Amino acid sequence: GAVVSQHPSWVICKSGTSVKIECRSLDFQATTMFWYRQFPKQSLMLMATSNEGSKATYEQGVEKDKFLINHASLTLSTLTVTSAHPEDSSFYICSARDREPWEQYFGPGTRLTVT
Amino acid sequence: GQNIDQPTEMTATEGAIVQINCTYQTSGFNGLFWYQQHAGEAPTFLSYNVLDGLEEKGRFSSFLSRSKGYSYLLLKELQMKDSASYLCAAMDSNYQLIWGAGTKLIIKP
Numbered sequence: 001g002a003v004v005s006q007h008p009s010w011v012i013c014k015s016g017t018s019v020k021i022e023c024r025s026l027d028f029q030a031t032t033m034f035w036y037r038q039f040p041k042q043s044l045m046l047m048a049t050s051n052e053g054s055k056a057t058y059e060q061g062v063e064k065d066k067f068l069i070n071h072a073s074l075t076l077s078t079l080t081v082t083s084a085h086p087e088d089s090s091f092y093i094c095s096a097r098d099r100e101p102w103e104q105y106f107g108p109g110t111r112l113t114v115t
Numbered sequence: 116g117q118n119i120d121q122p123t124e125m126t127a128t129e130g131a132i133v134q135i136n137c138t139y140q141t142s143g144f145n146g147l148f149w150y151q152q153h154a155g156e157a158p159t160f161l162s163y164n165v166l167d168g169l170e171e172k173g174r175f176s177s178f179l180s181r182s183k184g185y186s187y188l189l190l191k192e193l194q195m196k197d198s199a200s201y202l203c204a205a206m207d208s209n210y211q212l213i214w215g216a217g218t219k220l221i222i223k224p
Contacts, residue, residue, distance in 0.1 A: 006157075043216040044158070044202070093157045102146060102206060106157040 002028050004096050006107030013084055013114055020080045021110045023094030030096035033077040034104060035069060038091045050077055084114045117141045119215035121203045126221045127193055135188045135201050135218045143208020147179050147186045150202040152217065158202055161188070190220075198222045 003026040013019050023033060035047045035056075048064075050056035050071035058064045068080040077096075081088055091111050095104040118140045127133040139147065146165035150158035164170055164179035164186060176189040188201055200217040207213055 044214050046212075046214070049211070091155075102210065103148060103160050103163050104212065105160060106150075109157040 002096075002105040004030075004094065004105045004107040006094055006110055008110060009108060010111040011113070013112070015085055015114055016083055018080055018082045019084055019112060020078055021092055021094070021112075023077045023079070023096065023107050025075045025096045025105075028096075028098055029074040030077070031074065031099050032097055033071055034095045034097075035067075035077075035079050036093045036095065038093060038109075040091075044093070047079075081112065084112070086114045088112065089114045117205075117207060117213045119203055119205060119213055121201075121215040121218045123216070124219045124221065126223060127190075129193055129195060129222055129224050131193050132189065132191050133193060133220065135190075135203075135220065137186045137188070137203035137215060139184050139186070139203070139205040139213070139215075141205045141207040141213055144181065145206040145208065145210055147177075148204040148206070148212065149177055149186075149188045150204065152200045152202060154199075161201075193222050195222050195224070 005024045007022045033050050036044045038044050046059050047062045048056040048058045048069050050069050052071050052074050056069035071077040091109050093109040095106045097104045121137045148163050149161040152158040162177035169178045174191045179186045200219050202217045203215040204212040
């Protein structure tokens with residue numbers, strides 16, 4: 001099956017610093033990648049959708065200057081949380097899919113804690 | 116608007132059968148997905164239905180009725196490891212997934 005990796009799996013950073021999370025599709029070309037955030041005991045919240053080589057489309061309420069997304073190749077997307085604050089502490093999950101089949105395959109997630 | 120409804124929580128007994136229902140309203144429809152998510156982990160893909168009917172995959176089956184905007188996930192011979200949240204998601208006309216809030220399934224011995 002399709003494999004998506006995510007790095008790091010967990011990170012602790014100080015308030016005001018920036019953190020970069022990588023998402024890679026290992027055995028397929030990810031024409032579209034998605035970034036989600038999930039707070040404890042809550043559902044997935046889509047943050048943004050990115051297609052390779054184009055700018056990400058952000059969901060309403062998600063600050064694009066704070067959450068920088070780059071999808072430079074068909075196998076790699078990055079999410080940078082800039083000037084992180086404690087309220088940004090969450091579980092960040094990426095997923096990827098090719099054009100068809102349509103199922104999204106999820107990375108293992110990155111647990112971010114901002115102190 | 117677009118909406119997915121599924122029960123918040125269900126409880127079942129080890130070895131039994133449980134059916135998790137999902138109703139959806141989307142702008143266009145390109146299929147219905149079920150994912151399993153264990154606590155603290157990312158979701159894993161279970162099934163995809165785009166045509167009406169039942170798709171069986173081992174102990175798990177998924178059903179779709181497009182005319183009713185309805186799907187269910189059927190889990191047979193429940194095992195303790197099946198304790199997880201089950202997420203229903205419908206794909207709209209833009210091929211975007213609209214997610215339900217998830218159903219937490221608790222399995223008791």
